[in-house]
Amino acid sequence: MLNRFVDLIFVLLAGLTLSSVAFTQTARRPPSGTVKDQTTVPAPAPRHDISGTWEPANGRGDGVQAGGVKAMPNDGKPEHELPYTPHGLATYKSHKALEGKDAVRPAYYNDPRNFCEPIGFPRADHYNLRQTQILQNEFKVVILYEYAQTWRVIWTDGREVPKEIPEERFYGYSAGKWVDDNTLVVQTVGMMPEDRVWLDSTGRPISDALRVEERWHRVNHDRLELTVTINDPKMYTRQWVSLDKFPMKLADPHTDVPEMYCSPSELEKYNKLFGNGASGIEPR
Amino acid sequence: MRNTLITTLAVAVSVVVPVQVTAHHGNAAFDVGKEITLKGTVTDWFWANPHCILQFDLKDKNGQLVEHWTTETSNPPDMIATGWTKTSFKPGDQVTVTAQPVKSGKPIGRLLQVVLPNGKTLSTFGGAKGAVARAAAAGTGAADEPKVEEVIPGR
Numbered sequence: 250m251l252n253r254f255v256d257l258i259f260v261l262l263a264g265l266t267l268s269s270v271a272f273t274q275t276a277r278r279p280p281s282g283t284v285k286d287q288t289t290v291p292a293p294a295p296r297h298d299i300s301g302t303w304e305p306a307n308g309r310g311d312g313v314q315a316g317g318v319k320a321m322p323n324d325g326k327p328e329h330e331l332p333y334t335p336h337g338l339a340t341y342k343s344h345k346a347l348e349g350k351d352a353v354r355p356a357y358y359n360d361p362r363n364f365c366e367p368i369g370f371p372r373a374d375h376y377n378l379r380q381t382q383i384l385q386n387e388f389k390v391v392i393l394y395e396y397a398q399t400w401r402v403i404w405t406d407g408r409e410v411p412k413e414i415p416e417e418r419f420y421g422y423s424a425g426k427w428v429d430d431n432t433l434v435v436q437t438v439g440m441m442p443e444d445r446v447w448l449d450s451t452g453r454p455i456s457d458a459l460r461v462e463e464r465w466h467r468v469n470h471d472r473l474e475l476t477v478t479i480n481d482p483k484m485y486t487r488q489w490v491s492l493d494k495f496p497m498k499l500a501d502p503h504t505d506v507p508e509m510y511c512s513p514s515e516l517e518k519y520n521k522l523f524g525n526g527a528s529g530i531e532p533r
Numbered sequence: 534m535r536n537t538l539i540t541t542l543a544v545a546v547s548v549v550v551p552v553q554v555t556a557h558h559g560n561a562a563f564d565v566g567k568e569i570t571l572k573g574t575v576t577d578w579f580w581a582n583p584h585c586i587l588q589f590d591l592k593d594k595n596g597q598l599v600e601h602w603t604t605e606t607s608n609p610p611d612m613i614a615t616g617w618t619k620t621s622f623k624p625g626d627q628v629t630v631t632a633q634p635v636k637s638g639k640p641i642g643r644l645l646q647v648v649l650p651n652g653k654t655l656s657t658f659g660g661a662k663g664a665v666a667r668a669a670a671a672g673t674g675a676a677d678e679p680k681v682e683e684v685i686p687g688r
Contacts (some may be wrong), residue, residue, distance in 0.1 A: 393679060
């Protein structure tokens with residue numbers, strides 16, 4: 250009798266232990282908030298799931314990247330010089346950016362962003378990467394960017410990106426594959442040519458030959474890292490990394506992401522009140 | 534007249550260590566490292582993208598307009614995150630503004646800090662660093678006493 254009782258207790262304890270492990274791996278626990286303040290060990294990342302509302306882990310300004318892409322800022326340092334082709338360098342010089350080492354004054358720009366053109370891809374990852382909502386089902390992953398209320402679809406239904414581009418798109422054609430339990434690798438092709446979309450806010454160029462690889466790696470339940478690799482043989486002599494494990498933390502799922510849009514009428518007023526005067530092109 | 538203007542308009546400039554800012558349009562137009570502290574009367578608060586804009590008048594002791602200033606802040610989402618709102622100002626509010634001026638000398642600048650009529654201080658672009666601005670935020674009235682360099686409005 251005693252032995253049977255001990256056996257029963259053992260079975261119950263074993264069952265509880267196993268079920269708690271399963272719960273830990275699958276449950277949606279509340280986000281831990283500020284990563285720096287985190288005192289408990291985050292839960293493991295769920296398998297094949299990067300959904301959630303994510304924000305830059307090092308502060309809301311970390312994804313702005315006003316001075317150029319995070320891993321290669323346009324600050325004039327030799328180690329941050331990009332491997333331009335002659336055509337790439339000429340295209341860069343034709344761009345009048347408001348940021349970076351060759352910045353012009355407000356109102357002297359030709360940045361498509363400042364005409365409220367779509368910022369396109371990969372600039373959506375390279376400029377104002379703020380609170381980012383990721384939704385997914387068995388067929389696709391959808392990314393909702395805060396800036397300009399922009400969204401992308403990444404197909405995860407097994408398809409490849411098209412070999413022949415039906416029509417160029419501001420955000421291209423994206424297809425992703427899970428390379429392990431927690432890493433989604435996305436290929437994107439078919440973007441707009443150089444004068445429609447810039448790579449970043451400092452005027453670095455892209456072409457219609459661009460292929461972008463994104464690695465969305467969920468480190469644990471609360472942390473996501475984004476690595477972006479640029480491969481554009483028209484503009485650059487070799488591929489290079491623009492974002493290197495850019496850290497994002499899981500936000501409260503009830504977070505109401507604010508609007509951040511480009512309004513032509515507001516931009517016109519901004520330039521009339523401030524931009525033109527700051528540039529000295531209009532007497533005040 | 535010059536001293537009267539200085540006393541009445543309470544304008545001060547302090548040169549400080551440049552701060553890294555992430556603005557919509559870079560630093561090319563701005564006299565980075567310079568701060569101007571001005572007391573003025575709000576005429577308009579434009580809450581919009583890409584940047585919110587605060588306009589205010591500098592007046593002499595007789596209430597006559599001497600100079601109209603236009604200062605930009607950041608975008609609405611960033612402003613909300615640092616305590617600003619669409620109703621932070623109304624025309625007629627008396628404010629003490631610390632700004633980074635443009636190089637051209639026009640009465641235009643990037644707003645770093647503002648002290649509201651109720652004494653509350655709001656900051657953006659990393660805030661003001663100069664001693665005069667800090668004194669203004671502390672309510673000591675030191676903004677009335679130029680510390681480093683005097684600037685005469687109405688150039």
